[in-house]
Amino acid sequence: MFSALANPLRFMAFSRWAAPLLGVLATGLIGSGLWLGLNAPPDYQQGETVKIMFIHVPAAWTSMLAYACLGGASFVSLVFRHALADAAAKAVAPLGAAFTAIALITGSLWGRPMWGAWWVWGDARLVSVLVLLLLFVGYMALRASIDDEARGARAAEILALVGLINLPIVKFSVEWWNTLHQGESIMRAGGSTLAPVYLTPLLLAGAGYAAAFGALWLERIRAEVWRRRATSLALRAALA
Amino acid sequence: MISALHIENLALQRGEKVLFRGVHFRVVAGEAMALTGPNGAGKTSLLRAVAGFIRPVSGRVVFEGADGPLPVDDARRAGCHLVGHQDGLKASRRAGDELIFQVRWCGGDSASALAAAEHMGLTRLLSLEVRVLSEGQRRRLALVRLIASPRPLWLLDEPLAPLDAASRSLFGAVMTRHLAGGGLIVAAVHDPLPLPARMVDISA
Amino acid sequence: MSVLTALLRRELALAWARGGGALLAVGFFVAATVMLPLALGPAPERLAAVSGGVTWVVLALASLLSLDRMFERDFEDGALDLLALGPLPLEMVSAAKCLAQWTVNGAPLAASAPFVAVALGARLTTAPMIFAAAALGGVAFAFLGGTGAALALASRRGGVLIAVVVLPLLTPPVIFGGAAVANFTAGLPWATAITLLAAYALACVALTPFAMAAACRNAQS
Numbered sequence: 001m002f003s004a005l006a007n008p009l010r011f012m013a014f015s016r017w018a019a020p021l022l023g024v025l026a027t028g029l030i031g032s033g034l035w036l037g038l039n040a041p042p043d044y045q046q047g048e049t050v051k052i053m054f055i056h057v058p059a060a061w062t063s064m065l066a067y068a069c070l071g072g073a074s075f076v077s078l079v080f081r082h083a084l085a086d087a088a089a090k091a092v093a094p095l096g097a098a099f100t101a102i103a104l105i106t107g108s109l110w111g112r113p114m115w116g117a118w119w120v121w122g123d124a125r126l127v128s129v130l131v132l133l134l135l136f137v138g139y140m141a142l143r144a145s146i147d148d149e150a151r152g153a154r155a156a157e158i159l160a161l162v163g164l165i166n167l168p169i170v171k172f173s174v175e176w177w178n179t180l181h182q183g184e185s186i187m188r189a190g191g192s193t194l195a196p197v198y199l200t201p202l203l204l205a206g207a208g209y210a211a212a213f214g215a216l217w218l219e220r221i222r223a224e225v226w227r228r229r230a231t232s233l234a235l236r237a238a239l240a
Numbered sequence: 241m242i243s244a245l246h247i248e249n250l251a252l253q254r255g256e257k258v259l260f261r262g263v264h265f266r267v268v269a270g271e272a273m274a275l276t277g278p279n280g281a282g283k284t285s286l287l288r289a290v291a292g293f294i295r296p297v298s299g300r301v302v303f304e305g306a307d308g309p310l311p312v313d314d315a316r317r318a319g320c321h322l323v324g325h326q327d328g329l330k331a332s333r334r335a336g337d338e339l340i341f342q343v344r345w346c347g348g349d350s351a352s353a354l355a356a357a358e359h360m361g362l363t364r365l366l367s368l369e370v371r372v373l374s375e376g377q378r379r380r381l382a383l384v385r386l387i388a389s390p391r392p393l394w395l396l397d398e399p400l401a402p403l404d405a406a407s408r409s410l411f412g413a414v415m416t417r418h419l420a421g422g423g424l425i426v427a428a429v430h431d432p433l434p435l436p437a438r439m440v441d442i443s444a
Numbered sequence: 445m446s447v448l449t450a451l452l453r454r455e456l457a458l459a460w461a462r463g464g465g466a467l468l469a470v471g472f473f474v475a476a477t478v479m480l481p482l483a484l485g486p487a488p489e490r491l492a493a494v495s496g497g498v499t500w501v502v503l504a505l506a507s508l509l510s511l512d513r514m515f516e517r518d519f520e521d522g523a524l525d526l527l528a529l530g531p532l533p534l535e536m537v538s539a540a541k542c543l544a545q546w547t548v549n550g551a552p553l554a555a556s557a558p559f560v561a562v563a564l565g566a567r568l569t570t571a572p573m574i575f576a577a578a579a580l581g582g583v584a585f586a587f588l589g590g591t592g593a594a595l596a597l598a599s600r601r602g603g604v605l606i607a608v609v610v611l612p613l614l615t616p617p618v619i620f621g622g623a624a625v626a627n628f629t630a631g632l633p634w635a636t637a638i639t640l641l642a643a644y645a646l647a648c649v650a651l652t653p654f655a656m657a658a659a660c661r662n663a664q665s
Contacts, residue, residue: 078658134612141608142595150255151598154662159595159609162655166613169644173616176640180623235256291529293664317529326522330458337457344450345530 008084008225015218022215029208037201052110054201058209059103060129065210066096067132069217070139071164074157084221086153087228089160090143091220097136099213103129124178128171135163242303242310242319242392244268245290245424250299252285259285260442263299269392272415272425272437281443283428284324287395290426291322303393321346321389324397327382329370336366339384348389356388357381360410375402380411387414394418396427400434408434447531448540455544458517466552469510473553476502477560492565496574496625499561503553503578504614505607507585510549512602514541514593515656519663528664538656539649542590550582566629573628573638577621580641584617587648594659616644 005011037054070092077085104126111120120126142159146152244266251261259282267273275283288294290301292312303315310319329338336357343353357363360380365373373381379402386394394415400408412434415425419435427433459465480498481491515538518524527537557578558571566574592610596602624637 131612131615134608138609138612141605142599145596145599145601145605148255148598151662151665155595155598155659158655158658158662162591162652163613165651166616170612170615173619173640177619177623180627232256239257291525293525293528293661295665317531317533320529322525322529324522324525326525328518328521328523328526330517330521330523332461333457337454341450341454342526344447345526347531 006082006084011084012222012225015222019215019218019222022211022218026208026212026215029204029211031208033201033204033206033208035201036204037198040197040201049110049113050198052106053198054205056103056106056110057202058206059099059106060125061206062209062213063096063100063103063129063132066092066099066213067135067164067167070096070136070160071167074160074164078154078157078161083228084225086157087224088217088221089157090153091224092217093136093140093143095213095216095220097133097140099209100129100133100136104133122178122181124175127178128174131170131174132167135167139163241305242269242315242424243306243422244304245393245426246300246302246304247286247290248300248302250286250289250301251297252282252289252294253297254282254285258297261298263440263442265438265440267424267426267438269422269424270419272419272427272433272435274433274437274439275426275428275442276430276439277442277444283442284397286442287322287324287397287426287428290395291320292316315393318347319391320393320395321386321391322395322397323382323386323399327378329378329381331369331371333370334366335362335368335370335373335381338370339366339381342382342385343388346385346389346391348385352388353384356384359387359414360384360407376404376407379403380407383411383414386418392423394423394425394427396425398428398430400429400431448536451527451532451537451540452544455541456548459514459544459548465510465548469506469549470552470556472509473502473506473556474560476505477564480564488565492567495561495564495566496570496629497622498564499557499566499574500577500581500618500622500625502560503557503581504585504611504618506553507550507582508589508592508607508610509603511545511586511589511593512606514545514590515597515660516593516602519597519660524660524664528660534657534660535653538590538594538660539587539653542586542649542652542656545590546582546586550586551579554578554582570625570629573634574625576638577624577641580638580645581617581621583645584641584648585614587645587652588613588617591652591655591659594656594663597659597663617641620644 005014034054037051042048042050070089073085073089073092076082077089107120107123107126107129108118111123112118139156139159143152143156146155246266247263250263252259263286265273275286277283285294289296301312303310303312303319328342329335339357340350340353343356344350354363357366360383362377362380362384365377365381370378379399383399400411403411415433416435419425425437427437477498480494484490484494515524518527528534554575558574561574562568562571588610589606592606593602595609596606599605620637620641624634624641627634627637
């Protein structure tokens with residue numbers, strides 16, 4: 001399916017209906033997930049504030065999905081020298097950074113009423129997401145600071161792949177670091193077992209976030225393709 | 241090693257700007273080719289495309305050996321000298337040390353380096369730091385590795401520009417000897433080379 | 445003398461830059477560490493508690509700042525083109541540059557680290573571990589930093605851009621090295637941490653040259 005989409009014209013035709021469709025799907029999934037979640041009984045320890053997890057956790061999942069997509073698009077662009085894949089990589093970075101920021105802000109809001117701190121270093125997922133934000137920022141900074149578009153794209157692709165390979169090790173090291181400092185860290189209520197009544201809305205919200213991410217990504221790729229066409233036309237007119 | 245260089249319908253692009261299209265020529269052992277054209281026509285880029293730094297939009301660069309086409313990467317890394325506008329000599333190092341490194345890197349040894357430097361009249365400069373040399377002296381130093389580490393294909397970008405008349409005729413003799421020994425030269429020039437060469441205008 | 449030896453000798457000479465290279469890195473290391481007691485106050489217990497971690501962080505920063513010109517020197521004057529058309533692939537050239545960087549900057553930094561940590565109040569018995577962690581971590585810093593330097597070539601902007609790009613990638617060695625020192629100081633088992641650090645450093649040595657060579661070729665195109 002992806003090779004069929006590789007043709008820019010076919011991609012534009014596909015995304016024209018796919019993006020709004022995903023948007024509708026996302027609204028439905030997130031809506032139902034949040035409705036179910038907010039109507040679920042409160043947690044015996046955290047009360048109602050635990051429900052912010054329905055916004056926070058899917059955002060964290062989506063931010064990691066976004067980086068995987070960045071790595072994948074960069075790989076395709078690097079190996080197959082495909083301009084559309086490069087446009088996709090460029091488009092996904094700010095989007096991924098945005099989801100990361102949502103995850104971090106909601107994570108902070110979750111921590112404040114519970115433990116009185118605006119930021120909880122003892123949460124391995126939160127720290128991993130923070131490092132992920134830095135990876136996105138590094139990618140965007142590198143791309144933005146290279147004037148030659150083609151060279152900037154390739155350098156950024158290489159960086160994205162280096163980051164992708166490093167990412168599992170980063171996650172492992174942060175989790176390992178967390179277990180080392182177990183005495184000082186703060187365990188999340190509920191730990192690794194999640195009550196089933198929370199699981200369904202969480203998964204719904206997660207699927208909804210993924211659909212929203214897909215819709216937004218497709219729209220951003222379309223915008224990037226249009227921008228490149230416009231720049232190319234303007235340049236050709238100027239040089240003619 | 242390389243007995244012929246074949247440029248097949250080469251087209252190069254820098255960003256949005258197409259430099260040239262349909263450049264097509266063949267250089268065989270013992271031949272020199274002069275690339276002409278106005279500034280910005282893409283002469284330097286063509287040389288760099290032959291050396292493998294720039295990927296052509298269309299067309300091919302083929303290195304032919306005695307038994308047919310050679311593997312491109314090996315041909316470039318073992319059979320080509322590229323001497324561009326910059327000489328790659330570090331200002332803070334001694335000229336002799338830099339020269340010996342460059343020659344060794346390209347497959348020669350210190351003995352051939354010193355002999356070649358002698359031939360180009362640079363021996364007394366070798367103990368000086370590169371920063372005190374003039375532009376012409378630096379260019380002559382950069383050209384020494386062509387003699388000291390023999391490789392068949394010479395890609396030269398305006399090699400004689402900073403040289404005085406005496407040095408030009410000296411290097412002209414060096415080039416003639418290289419061709420006589422079965423070498424190939426492709427040079428980007430504004431003025432004619434001091435030896436017989438075919439010309440191709442890139443901007444055409 | 446083999447070509448690789450000639451290359452290494454040249455890289456070492458260029459990195460050494462008549463002693464300027466190592467002096468700068470160590471100078472920054474010491475100068476930045478001095479800021480800590482000035483900011484925190486002289487209370488020995490407080491300084492001693494953070495001495496290991498702070499030493500480690502400032503070491504990472506000092507490593508980053510001193511690799512600015514690693515590839516840029518050769519890129520600017522055309523030497524990188526010459527290196528690309530030689531007997532060794534660019535991957536090996538990159539690895540040689542990082543090795544020279546580690547020898548000239550990383551090793552002196554590793555040697556200074558115990559002194560700096562002890563000055564901040566760390567116990568003298570922790571000095572060997574601090575040195576070992578700094579030496580191993582320095583390998584990772586040199587190779588990952590080199591990757592950043594090669595990537596930033598096309599931008600002609602070094603320094604902070606390299607740091608922004610490389611710092612998140614340094615998370616694993618910073619965690620492993622910091623844990624090794626902290627556990628050693630506290631008398632807890634430290635072998636896992638130092639092994640993980642060594643494994644990570646080796647992985648960097650094996651893998652990053654490919655990224656560096658690709659980045660160099662991108663800048664040359």
